[in-house]
Amino acid sequence: MRELDIAAFEFAQRRRGLAIVSALLVATAGLTIAVFPSFGESDIDFAELLESYPEEFRAAFVGSVTDFSSLEGYLVVELYQLVWLLIVGSYFAYAAGSLVAGEVDRQSVELVLVRPVSRTRFVVGKFLAMLPAVAVVDLALLAAVVVGAGLIDEEIHLSRLLAVHAVGGLYLVACVAVGLLASAFFGRVRRAQGAAIGVVFGTFLLDSLTVDTDYEFLGALSLTRYLDPGELLVAGDVDWGGIAVLVAVTCVLVVLAAEVFERRDLS
């Protein structure tokens, strides 16, 4: 299985970056959770405060949550909606942008594709390398939230938390696929990464800004339309249709990336 050789080699080179991202994410989660007790004690009515924000802002950063007094609702607003969906999603799109373009850019591709490795296998191998990467980051945050909740003596709904991380993981894999396609298309790393992050970030804004307008259908272009951390963590509702879309989009993007790369000239 040459895909796995390629995946293992690629993953090994990304270990340090992943450790850093995981550490940053754990620190963010820790700080967020540490603030929660004082947040609950303050006199401010956050529900009311958030009511006063524009609809678009709430759509982007608050999601469907209406109850902020529980740790779950608080985490959705403070952690999952913004940090997870937007920042970690953009990070994975960005990181995936160098998967193929990085090798083309530094010309090492000339040492790999002159071996009995088809370009499709090469692209699939690069994609597979990012699956454990997503899992590492996903599990690191999960562990941080569980441990953090324990430290402040708060109950957290474990099965719902797992559901958020499972679906969130699929979302991140879809972000990787966006980066992979950009990476197969562009010959330069910077261009691929720029395009990938632009798509994830741009469609996130599109989804948020068009909520409750005549252009709401445009938000369907965004991956964030297909998962709702609030629904999952606070209400415990799993959107199977959304999951199916995330998986299908990922498959289509990977196939497209392989197809695009097969047809390209490599210098």
Added chain:
Amino acid sequence: MSVPAIDIDGLTKFYGDVRGVEELSLSVSEGELFGFLGPNGAGKSTTIRLLLGLLKPTDGTASVLGVPVDDRAAFLDVLARVGHIPGDPRFYDDVTGRKTLDYFAGLSGDARRDELLDRFPVPLDRPVRAYSRGNRQKLAIVQAFMHDPRVVVMDEPTSGLDPLVQQEFYEFLREERDRGVTVFFSTHILGEVREVCDRVAIIRDGRLVAVEDIDDLLARSGKVVTVQSPDAIDLADFDFPETIDARIEPDGSLRLVTSGNYDALVDALEGYRIDDLEVRETAIEDVFMHFYDEGDGAEDGVAAGDSAAAADEPDETEDDAEPSPADAEESANA
């Protein structure tokens, strides 16, 4: 007659409007040490990338071990028996030489790794980032040969190697050839061609100028006669059928390349006072100058005498004229 190891037929590659190579046809037999010579930018790297399936031809075909490059599935099997050294080999900076070779071994095998490392040692446990140019080149040699390929395609493989390693590498190539391995390599170093090649193709401006047997080429190329005279020399006096090339050098001396008929030469010289006279074997440089100059004269209308100065440095005349596909992509995306 067996299938040629490398068969190129009418191969053409344009990057947009810019010519990479055009109408290239040549054939290399198994077990041949074949040189591919041309100045920088002549299209050597483009040809090699076409030959390995990294680029798609605009027209024409290339086959390796009987399988056309565009038959993707079948060509993958061929690649298992092909080795390659790129023009400027780039590895993974943070990865050690050993792990780099482990990775390539997983993709295509490494039966001969140890033997090659004995011959071309590199600091295996240091990251490639810390390698000198020469060490990178040696690592490239090891990865290209370690799976015991039948055909090896190399783009200027000796650049960066010190002279001793270079000699070792030439010796190694001759041994490989004797084992039946086909070696195809590009170079702009003439001496290298004379030292190791059986045959050579000469490329210029993306077109094939000649394919010659090295020995024939040298045998046919005659002698170089240099005459210094206080008198003004008239080129017309030396226009014999055997004259390959005649020109007046900038210092007023006559430089004649001739394949014989020294009687006529002596007769022609009778009319001149002679300060100095030299007759020597043609150096391979003279032979190639002949090919390059022909092109110059035809395309630019440069008189033979005028192009002599430029001819001293054949390698520099068309530096970096080869369009890179990356540039073509830039413009395509713009």
